[in-house]
Amino acid sequence: MRNIKLIIEYDGTNYFGWQKQPNQRTIQETIENSIKKITKEDIDIFGSGRTDRGVHARGQVANFFTNARIPEDKIKDAINSVLPGDIVISHSEEVDEAFHSRYSAKGKEYRYIFFNRRIPSPLLRNYAYHIPQKLHFDLMEKSLADFIGTHDFKSFMASGSSVKDTIRTINNASLNKNHEIIELKINGNGFLYNMVRIIAGTLVDIGIGKISRNDIPQIIASKDRKKAGHTAPPHGLYLENVFY
Amino acid sequence: MRNIKLIIEYDGTNYFGWQKQPNQRTIQETIENSIKKITKEDIDIFGSGRTDRGVHARGQVANFFTNARIPEDKIKDAINSVLPGDIVISHSEEVDEAFHSRYSAKGKEYRYIFFNRRIPSPLLRNYAYHIPQKLHFDLMEKSLADFIGTHDFKSFMASGSSVKDTIRTINNASLNKNHEIIELKINGNGFLYNMVRIIAGTLVDIGIGKISRNDIPQIIASKDRKKAGHTAPPHGLYLENVFY
Numbered sequence: 035m036r037n038i039k040l041i042i043e044y045d046g047t048n049y050f051g052w053q054k055q056p057n058q059r060t061i062q063e064t065i066e067n068s069i070k071k072i073t074k075e076d077i078d079i080f081g082s083g084r085t086d087r088g089v090h091a092r093g094q095v096a097n098f099f100t101n102a103r104i105p106e107d108k109i110k111d112a113i114n115s116v117l118p119g120d121i122v123i124s125h126s127e128e129v130d131e132a133f134h135s136r137y138s139a140k141g142k143e144y145r146y147i148f149f150n151r152r153i154p155s156p157l158l159r160n161y162a163y164h165i166p167q168k169l170h171f172d173l174m175e176k177s178l179a180d181f182i183g184t185h186d187f188k189s190f191m192a193s194g195s196s197v198k199d200t201i202r203t204i205n206n207a208s209l210n211k212n213h214e215i216i217e218l219k220i221n222g223n224g225f226l227y228n229m230v231r232i233i234a235g236t237l238v239d240i241g242i243g244k245i246s247r248n249d250i251p252q253i254i255a256s257k258d259r260k261k262a263g264h265t266a267p268p269h270g271l272y273l274e275n276v277f278y
Numbered sequence: 279m280r281n282i283k284l285i286i287e288y289d290g291t292n293y294f295g296w297q298k299q300p301n302q303r304t305i306q307e308t309i310e311n312s313i314k315k316i317t318k319e320d321i322d323i324f325g326s327g328r329t330d331r332g333v334h335a336r337g338q339v340a341n342f343f344t345n346a347r348i349p350e351d352k353i354k355d356a357i358n359s360v361l362p363g364d365i366v367i368s369h370s371e372e373v374d375e376a377f378h379s380r381y382s383a384k385g386k387e388y389r390y391i392f393f394n395r396r397i398p399s400p401l402l403r404n405y406a407y408h409i410p411q412k413l414h415f416d417l418m419e420k421s422l423a424d425f426i427g428t429h430d431f432k433s434f435m436a437s438g439s440s441v442k443d444t445i446r447t448i449n450n451a452s453l454n455k456n457h458e459i460i461e462l463k464i465n466g467n468g469f470l471y472n473m474v475r476i477i478a479g480t481l482v483d484i485g486i487g488k489i490s491r492n493d494i495p496q497i498i499a500s501k502d503r504k505k506a507g508h509t510a511p512p513h514g515l516y517l518e519n520v521f522y
Contacts, residue, residue, distance in 0.1 A: 045400045090401060110397070120400045153354070156289045156364045157334060157405070 035099040037133055038109055041125035042094040047160045051087040068116045073102040082135040082276040088268035093275040095135045143275040146218040146234040163270035169241035171211055177240050178207040180250035188257040190233055191226035228265055236263030279343040281377055282353055285369035286338040291404045295331040312360045317346040326379040326520040332512035337519040339379045385467045387519040390478040392460040407514035413485035415455055421484050422451040424494035432501035434477055435470035472509055480507030
C-alpha cells in the first residue's frame, strides 16, 4: 500500500480538537471522512499529535495508507474538494512505508499569539489571547533563556497527565512584538500536555508582575505544576511545523 | 441631550451588514439594542456609512443622543459588557450636538486584504480574498498612481446605484506585500457604492494580466462600470478610519 503524508492547516474554532471521539465533530474524523469519499476505502489517519479544542494548525502532519492511484500531489486537491473551508491540506506526498507522523517526528514548532490592548479585538477573539493589562515585554523576553535547553518540564505539564518521562529539549524560543500583537515561537524535540500553553501563561504572569522572571529556574526545578503560571487559553495556539 | 460618538470594531462574518433591516441580524441593530439595555432609552444610532454583509471594521464611527449620565469614556465599557464578542466599542466620547457621523465626515480609509497562494487558507477564509493565481505585484502597485487624485469614478460604482455626483478624491493608495498577504490601503474624501471592492478586483485583474495597467485612465474616462474589473468579495474589506 502507499503511505501518504499530509500537511494540514485548520481553524480549530468549530472543532472539539484533533482526536476522534463519539458524537463530537473533530478534525481527524472530518479528514478521514473526506478521504473515504475520495478513495472509497475505510482508512484511518495518524496525526503527529492531538491538538485541543480551539487550537489551530498551520503545519499539522498526518499519514494514511491507501491503494488509490491518484498522483501524490493531486491527493491534496482531491481531499480539499470535499473538506469544509476551515480545514485545508496544503501538501501531500508519498513517503516510505515506515514513516509514521507521530513516531517519526523529531520535533515541533508552535506559535502562541497574544493581543495586548485594554479593549478586546472582535476580529481576533478566536485567534489570539487577549491581555488587557500592561505587559513588561522585556521581562518576558529575557525569561525565555531559562526555558531553552534540556530540562525536566514537569512543572509545565497539565496535572493529571500520565506521561512518565517529562524531560524535553527546547531548541529555540523567541518573542516578537508588533504594535498590539505579541508572538511566541517555540521549537523543541517534543512537548508535554499543555506545555506550550502553560509556558505562554507563565510569560503573561511574568509580564504583569505576578511571577518574577528570576524564579523560572526554581519553578522548573520544583517539578510542581502549581509553581508555574496559568494555562493560556487554546485559541491563541498554533501548531506551526512538525520536523522529521 | 448629550451627543455620544463611538468608534466601533467588528467582525462582519455573522451579520447582514451595518444597516438595520427586518428579520436580519445587523451590526446597527445589535449595537442599538445594547445601548437600549444600558440607557433604558429608545435611541437610534447614526453610522458613518453602511458596510455590506461580511465586511469588517476597525474604525467605524457612529453617534447617538442620550440623557444617560454615564461618564463619556465609561460608555464604551457599559455597551461592551452587553455586546456579543464580534462587535467591540473601542472609544466613546461626548461631542458637540452638531456632530453627525455621516454628514460631518471629511474622509475615510479602507483596507483590503488579499491572500495569494495556490491553496486557500482556512484561518483567513473569512478575512482575506484568496487569489490562487500568480500576481504581478509590480503592475498592481504601479497602477495605483492612476487612481490617486480627483476623478469621476462612475466606472467604479456598482451599477444600479442612484448617486448622481460620482466625482471623488483619492488622497492616498498603497499596496504592501508580506509573504502571501497583500494589503491595499486607500484613503479618500468619500467612496461610491462598492468602489473599494471594484478597485480591489480591478487590481487583481491587472495582477493576473486580464486588464492592462495602462488602461486605467481610459477605464476611468469611460464612466462605464463594464470596463472596470470584477467586484472583489466583501470579506477582504475593512473600514479602517473615518476622518472628521
